[in-house]
Structure formats: structure tokens, C-alpha cells
Amino acid sequence: MVKVVLIGSGNLAQHLIVAFQKAEKSGNAIQLLQVYARSADTLSHLLPAEKITSSFDTLQNADVYIIAVSDNAIATVASQLPFENKLVVHTSGAMPMDALDVKNRRGVFYPLQTFTKNKKVAFDGIPICLETEQMEDLNILEALAKTISKKGITIHPEQRKALHVAAVFVNNFTNHLYQIGETICKEHQVPFDILHPLIEETAAKIKNISPSEAQTGPAIRKDSKTIAAHQALLNDPTQKQLYTILTQSIQDNVKKL
Amino acid sequence: MVKVVLIGSGNLAQHLIVAFQKAEKSGNAIQLLQVYARSADTLSHLLPAEKITSSFDTLQNADVYIIAVSDNAIATVASQLPFENKLVVHTSGAMPMDALDVKNRRGVFYPLQTFTKNKKVAFDGIPICLETEQMEDLNILEALAKTISKKGITIHPEQRKALHVAAVFVNNFTNHLYQIGETICKEHQVPFDILHPLIEETAAKIKNISPSEAQTGPAIRKDSKTIAAHQALLNDPTQKQLYTILTQSIQDNVKKL
Numbered sequence: 055m056v057k058v059v060l061i062g063s064g065n066l067a068q069h070l071i072v073a074f075q076k077a078e079k080s081g082n083a084i085q086l087l088q089v090y091a092r093s094a095d096t097l098s099h100l101l102p103a104e105k106i107t108s109s110f111d112t113l114q115n116a117d118v119y120i121i122a123v124s125d126n127a128i129a130t131v132a133s134q135l136p137f138e139n140k141l142v143v144h145t146s147g148a149m150p151m152d153a154l155d156v157k158n159r160r161g162v163f164y165p166l167q168t169f170t171k172n173k174k175v176a177f178d179g180i181p182i183c184l185e186t187e188q189m190e191d192l193n194i195l196e197a198l199a200k201t202i203s204k205k206g207i208t209i210h211p212e213q214r215k216a217l218h219v220a221a222v223f224v225n226n227f228t229n230h231l232y233q234i235g236e237t238i239c240k241e242h243q244v245p246f247d248i249l250h251p252l253i254e255e256t257a258a259k260i261k262n263i264s265p266s267e268a269q270t271g272p273a274i275r276k277d278s279k280t281i282a283a284h285q286a287l288l289n290d291p292t293q294k295q296l297y298t299i300l301t302q303s304i305q306d307n308v309k310k311l
Numbered sequence: 312m313v314k315v316v317l318i319g320s321g322n323l324a325q326h327l328i329v330a331f332q333k334a335e336k337s338g339n340a341i342q343l344l345q346v347y348a349r350s351a352d353t354l355s356h357l358l359p360a361e362k363i364t365s366s367f368d369t370l371q372n373a374d375v376y377i378i379a380v381s382d383n384a385i386a387t388v389a390s391q392l393p394f395e396n397k398l399v400v401h402t403s404g405a406m407p408m409d410a411l412d413v414k415n416r417r418g419v420f421y422p423l424q425t426f427t428k429n430k431k432v433a434f435d436g437i438p439i440c441l442e443t444e445q446m447e448d449l450n451i452l453e454a455l456a457k458t459i460s461k462k463g464i465t466i467h468p469e470q471r472k473a474l475h476v477a478a479v480f481v482n483n484f485t486n487h488l489y490q491i492g493e494t495i496c497k498e499h500q501v502p503f504d505i506l507h508p509l510i511e512e513t514a515a516k517i518k519n520i521s522p523s524e525a526q527t528g529p530a531i532r533k534d535s536k537t538i539a540a541h542q543a544l545l546n547d548p549t550q551k552q553l554y555t556i557l558t559q560s561i562q563d564n565v566k567k568l
């Protein structure tokens with residue numbers, strides 16, 4: 055049985071609360087003892103009052119303390135914890151493990167997914183990247199990950215960094231391309247949802263074939279007529295620039311393969 | 312009953328054959344009379360020999376002739392057709408309607424989706440963009456689209472062009488970002504499939520919230536520390552450049568909203 059105290063009340067914290075509660079109900083070996091929130095109200099729709107605290111001094115004795123607060127607040131929060139030599143982890147893809155105060159045993163519990171308020175996500179298939187200083191602590195995190203997901207994965211710090219950069223490309227930057235698509239649609243009075251099936255299929259495809267095999271379009275066909283027509287249609291200089299560089303990058307990439 | 316002759320044996324043509332046959336079997340008002348293929352073999356797994364021809368001279372009398380060949384072959388094929396004043400359409404998002412020979416009544420039947428060989432796609436939800444010179448022909452294309460999809464959409468030439476550019480951003484360019492993600496993973500010995508759930512959720516999200524609301528990550532948070540760390544991790548100059556420009560574009564965009 056892994057006893058957990060969670061610190062934070064934002065996007066990820068709220069998704070973790072739901073996932074841990076579900077795991078508890080299914081009889082998995084986890085117990086969510088308590089959640090810290092700067093203002094208890096934020097969590098009153100998810101937890102009974104006695105499980106929420108707004109003071110670090112009243113934190114209960116747990117096997118793992120999960121700090122799920124904004125990246126730039128992790129160090130402050132970790133140093134405020136009024137205990138030592140316990141397992142304290144953060145949930146960030148970007149922050150090094152040593153953002154955490156050295157007075158505790160440190161680790162990382164990073165769920166590789168994008169969480170939005172009011173949008174349910176099945177934790178089941180989400181890879182949770184695990185890192186610890188000490189081997190025994192890894193066992194605790196693995197046991198914990200297993201209660202909510204099939205995919206607890208031990209990775210090295212360098213790998214987590216790389217994964218986070220890769221995640222920025224396939225998530226943040228991809229979403230920005232969706233946004234450019236939406237802008238172009240709006241400018242031409244076409245409803246953006248016409249593109250939803252295409253977006254979905256583009257994402258689904260790479261589960262079966264690799265992105266390099268899946269690449270299609272004017273860039274890889276070197277269809278310079280279409281490329282020129284597209285360039286002419288774009289008004290926004292940044293969109294034009296992105297079109298040029300992405301086209302070039304697709305073409306360069308073929309040479310490398 | 313819409314009688315169809317299909318010309319082409321590539322990716323899209325094969326998906327259309329499957330979709331039309333399914334529609335016929337379900338009793339929808341469509342009949343696939345014949346398919347033209349330069350080499351009949353290409354289609355022998357899909358059609359009985361008597362339905363395949365490799366000569367334009369033996370094309371049967373149909374309500375619509377669909378030319379689903381490579382963009383740069385559309386004009387050649389259209390001019391080779393040995394008849395006049397019939398409804399002839401192409402299936403391209405990029406080509407103007409007048410790539411087709413003026414001797415026939417012209418139109419466009421453009422399914423806004425990405426098709427890959429050996430990967431089934433449900434036509435049902437695919438928007439089919441329709442354009443014709445004459446109003447009556449639009450009725451024929453609408454009736455035809457309805458037999459395979461719920462989403463026959465009449466659009467103007469300028470809108471189709473814009474949609475095609477938007478499709479390049481959300482499909483071709485997005486797929487390229489997936490590929491960069493894969494490359495970064497490989498370089499750091501992380502299996503790319505760890506990113507699949509993230510890719511899927513990123514695509515699913517924008518069905519409920521707009522891409523601008525869905526935007527997260529270091530760029531929009533103006534988290535310059537993380538951005539610098541990511542830049543330092545990237546070795547490839549094109550990846551670095553893309554990271555910079557996409558980050559800038561996300562930040563500029565916030566100002567515009």
C-alpha cells in the first residue's frame with residue numbers, strides 16, 4: 055500500500071486526484087491521504103474538507119509526497135516542507151530532479167500527457183516517467199504508477215529532457231499548426247471542423263506506420279507549382295516563413311533517410 | 312441512381328472503390344460501372360476483371376467520371392477522354408477545376424482526408440468538397456457524396472484552395488513534427504511510442520476546445536529558462552530554427568488574440 059500526499063491544485067493535480075481515487079475504489083494498493091492546496095476551495099468539488107490542507111505543518115506521514123505545482127514554484131514548495139529524508143517527487147518534464155530540496159529523498163513522477171481542466175483523460179494508457187536517486191525509491195514509484203497506469207517507465211534524466219523537447223514538437227507546436235489551420239479557415243469563411251477528421255487520421259496513422267513513411271503532400275512530392283500557389287495565398291509573414299522552412303525541412307529529411 | 316466510372320488505381324482510387332462497393336451493397340443509389348487502370352493487375356484484388364479497363368475507348372456511359380490520378384496527370388488524362396459534354400471531375404485539393412478539358416462539364420470531388428494504402432479509413436465522416444460549373448451537376452455530385460459520406464460540402468474555388476493550405480499545415484507539417492519527435496527520441500534511445508498517447512490527446516482535444524485555448528507549453532508561458540534548455544539540447548540546425556520560429560509564432564499570436 056503506497057500512502058500519498060499530493061501538493062497542488064492545478065490541472066495535473068486535479069487529474070491525479072481523480073485517478074488516485076478511482077484506483078483506491080478499484081482496490082489498488084494506494085491511499086491518497088491528503089492534498090495540499092493554497093486555497094482549499096479549489097478542491098472542494100473533488101475531496102472532503104478533512105482531506106484538504108492549506109498548511110504544510112499539518113501534512114500527514116506518507117510514503118510519497120508529489121509536488122504538482124507550476125515549474126517555477128517547485129523549488130520554493132520543496133524547501134518549505136517541514137520534514138526530512140522522505141520521498142519527495144515533482145511531476146515536471148522540464149525541471150531537473152535537483153530543483154527539489156536535498157533534505158529529502160528526491161524523485162520525478164512525470165505523466166507524459168497534456169491535461170486540460172474539464173476534459174477527462176484515461177490515465178490507463180499514459181506513460182509515467184520515473185526517476186529517483188535511490189533504487190528502493192524507484193520501487194515505490196513503480197508501485198504507485200502501476201495503480202493508475204499500465205506504463206510506468208524508468209528513464210534517465212537526459213532521456214526525460216529529450217522526451218520533453220520531443221513532446222513540445224508533437225504537442226505544443228502541433229497544436230500551433232492546428233491554430234494556423236483554424237486561422238486560414240476563418241479568413242476564408244470555412245468552418246474549421248471540416249479539418250477534424252484529417253487531424254484525427256494524421257495522428258492515428260503514426261500508430262501503424264512511422265512518420266517518415268506517412269509523409270505526403272506537396273513538399274515531399276517536390277510539387278513546386280502547388281508550393282508556390284500556397285505561398286501566394288498566405289498573407290501572414292510568419293505563416294509564409296513557417297511554410298517555407300517546414301517544406302525545406304521535409305525535403306532535406308528525405309535526403310538524410 | 313448515380314452511375315460512376317472511376318479513373319485511377321492509386322491510394323485514393325482504391326479507397327473510393329472500397330467505399331463505393333460498400334455503398335452499393337448497402338443499397339445506396341450508386342453503381343460503380345467500371346474502373347480505368349493503366350495496368351489492370353493493380354486492381355485485381357478489388358474488382359472482377361470485367362469491371363477493369365486499360366483503354367479509354369472502352370469506357371462505359373456514366374453519369375460521372377472521376378479522375379483520381381496524380382495531380383500532374385489530371386490534364387493529360389482529361390484531354391484523352393474520347394467523349395464530350397459529360398460530367399468529369401477530379402479529386403484534388405490543389406488543382407483548379409479548369410485543369411480538366413473544357414470539352415466536358417467539369418467539377419471537383421475532393422475528399423478532405425489523408426489516404427494510405429493498407430490503412431482502412433471510414434469514409435462516413437470525411438468531408439467531401441464539391442464544385443461544379445453547372446448547378447444541375449452539383450446535384451449529381453451531392454447525391455454521389457451522400458452515398459459514401461454524411462458530409463458533402465459545396466465550396467468555392469478560393470475556399471478549396473485555402474482548405475488545402477490549411478490541410479498542409481495540420482496534416483503534412485504536423486506529420487513532419489511527429490517525425491522530428493521520433494528523431495529526437497531515437498537519438499536518446501527512447502521508444503517513440505511513448506509519445507503516442509500525447510499525440511492522440513493533442514488531436515482529440517481540439518474537437519472540444521479551440522487550438523488557441525488548448526495551447527500550453529514553454530512558449531506560451533514565456534518560460535525562457537526551459538526554452539533555452541531545449542535549444543541547447545537540439546543539435547540539428549533546422550530543428551533549432553523551427554523551435555525558435557514556432558516559439559516566436561506562438562508568442563506573437565497571443566498578442567493578436
Ligand SMILES: NC(=O)c1ccc[n+]([C@@H]2O[C@H](COP(=O)([O-])OP(=O)(O)OC[C@H]3O[C@@H](n4cnc5c(N)ncnc54)[C@H](OP(=O)(O)O)[C@@H]3O)[C@@H](O)[C@H]2O)c1
Pocket residue numbers: 062063064065066067091092093096121122123124125127130131144145146147148164165166167168169170527
Ligand atoms: N498540465 C499538463 O499537461 C502537465 C503535464 C505533465 C506535467 N505537468 C507538470 O505538472 C506541474 C503542474 O502543472 P499544472 O499544469 O497542473 O499547472 P497549473 O494548472 O498552472 O497549476 C499550478 C499549481 O501550482 C500551484 N502553485 C503555483 N505557485 C505556487 C506556490 N508558490 N506555492 C504553492 N503552490 C503554487 C497553483 O496554486 P494556485 O491554484 O493556488 O495558484 C496550482 O495549484 C508542473 O510541474 C508541470 O510541468 C503538467
Ligand SMILES: NC(=O)c1ccc[n+]([C@@H]2O[C@H](COP(=O)([O-])OP(=O)(O)OC[C@H]3O[C@@H](n4cnc5c(N)ncnc54)[C@H](OP(=O)(O)O)[C@@H]3O)[C@@H](O)[C@H]2O)c1
Pocket residue numbers: 270319320321322323324348349350353378379380381382384387388401402403404405421422423424425426427
Ligand atoms: N492520397 C490522398 O491522401 C489524397 C487525398 C485527397 C485527394 N487526393 C487526390 O487524389 C488524386 C490521386 O492521388 P493518390 O494519392 O491516389 O495518388 P497515387 O497513389 O500516387 O496514385 C496516382 C495514380 O495516378 C495514376 N497516373 C499517374 N500518371 C498517370 C497518367 N499519365 N495516366 C494515367 N494514370 C496516371 C497512377 O497510375 P499507375 O499506378 O499506373 O502509375 C496511379 O493510379 C490526386 O489528385 C490527389 O491530389 C489524394
